Amino acid sequence: MKKALLVFAVPAAVLTALLLAYAFYQAMWVAPMERTMGEVQRIFYYHVPSAWTAFLLFFVNLVASVTYLIRRNTRADAVALVSAEVGVVFCTVVLVTGPIWARPVWGIWWTWDIRLTTTLVLWLIYVSYLMLRRFSDGAQTPKLAAVLAIFGALDVPLVYFSIWFFRTQHPQPVIGGGGSIDPRMLHVLLINWLAFSCLALLVGWSRYRLEIMQRDLEEELALESLLGDGGLPPASAGASSRTGSLLNRTSSRMGPG
Amino acid sequence: MTSVKFLYAAYIATWVIHGTYIGSLVRRYSRLRRRREELDRGK
Numbered sequence: 001m002k003k004a005l006l007v008f009a010v011p012a013a014v015l016t017a018l019l020l021a022y023a024f025y026q027a028m029w030v031a032p033m034e035r036t037m038g039e040v041q042r043i044f045y046y047h048v049p050s051a052w053t054a055f056l057l058f059f060v061n062l063v064a065s066v067t068y069l070i071r072r073n074t075r076a077d078a079v080a081l082v083s084a085e086v087g088v089v090f091c092t093v094v095l096v097t098g099p100i101w102a103r104p105v106w107g108i109w110w111t112w113d114i115r116l117t118t119t120l121v122l123w124l125i126y127v128s129y130l131m132l133r134r135f136s137d138g139a140q141t142p143k144l145a146a147v148l149a150i151f152g153a154l155d156v157p158l159v160y161f162s163i164w165f166f167r168t169q170h171p172q173p174v175i176g177g178g179g180s181i182d183p184r185m186l187h188v189l190l191i192n193w194l195a196f197s198c199l200a201l202l203v204g205w206s207r208y209r210l211e212i213m214q215r216d217l218e219e220e221l222a223l224e225s226l227l228g229d230g231g232l233p234p235a236s237a238g239a240s241s242r243t244g245s246l247l248n249r250t251s252s253r254m255g256p257g
Numbered sequence: 258m259t260s261v262k263f264l265y266a267a268y269i270a271t272w273v274i275h276g277t278y279i280g281s282l283v284r285r286y287s288r289l290r291r292r293r294e295e296l297d298r299g300k
Contacts, residue, residue, distance in 0.1 A: 024268075040260040043267040050271070089278045093271050100267040104260050203279065210286055217293060224296075 009206065016198040023188075023195035031188040043101040049193035050093040051119075053200050055156055057087030058126065062153035065146035077142045078215070080149060081133055082207045084126050086200055091123045106169065115170035118159040125152040 027045035034041035064080035067073055098116065099109040110116065129148050133141065163170050181189070 038260050040263050042264050046268060046271050086278075089274060093274050096270045096274065097267040100263050100270065104263050199275070203275075203282070206282055210282060210289065213293075214285075214289055217289065217296070220296065 009202070012198075012202050012205075016195070016202050019191075019195040019198055023192040026188045026191055031185050032182060034185075037105055040101060040104050043097055045188055045192045046196075047094060047097040047101060048189060049196045050090045050097070052193055053196045054087045054090035054094060055160065056197070057083045057090060057200060057204070058122075058153055058156050061087060061126075061149050065149035065153075068142060069146045074142075074215070075212075077146070078208060078211045080142075080146065081130075082204050082211055084129050084133075084149065084152075085207060086204045088123065088126045088130060089203075090196070090200065091119070091126065094119060095123055111169055113169045114162045114166050115159065115168050118155060118162055122152065122155045122159055125155060 023045075027042055031042065031045065033039060060083040061080050064076045064083060067076040068080060098119075102111075103109050125148070129145055129152060132145050132148060136144075162168060163172055
């Protein structure tokens, strides 16, 4: 872990911090000011890249969940959990920065517009996914969570294409869908997306390492309890279902007696 | 609030959310390391 931290995490963290600082500078001072909205339009450089990053993470969650259902690969299960958690963080940023932009531009914080509502539903689905992972420690939890993740992912295209197919109050897409954007603004938008994607990758990698360490520790504790005093360990908060399956495997190997 | 204040509020909120999450990861990592050390001491 220490070697991986030095080789990957430290340089990656420094590079990501530099990139985020550069992206912030570009968003605040280099991007041209939008004529009708003024300065508040610059929220767009945090709001839109956060939304794209959240969609990307939910897509990773979908792929990892399907992989887990097909191959029962515990690493894929860990990737699914981590991508959902980091995705929820980015989706929270979208849901917070959106109303802050809407208040001066629309005059209201929130409206039950299709884009806003489907985004809130998306957030709620993945929060319920995380609650399922957090509070249920049965051996079936990863399977149930993977199925829930597939349903959650169905909402992503609905969120994305809602402004293409329905009349909404939300601004039209700036890329594709007939929209247009100043090339300098597009440049700043893409730099910010790259910076936030790097942040998501770095945070996701750290969270993945933490999850693997936690699962290894739970396994070790479960084995120690079984082999030590012959009793089962108390179910700790957040104990992975992998421990449950390990206990089942160990119990069956030890036999009924 | 002027429009610039909304801009600052959005940027600050973004970093508060990310900072809170990263802080929670650091706390979870410290807790895990303590548990690992306790386990190693018990061996």
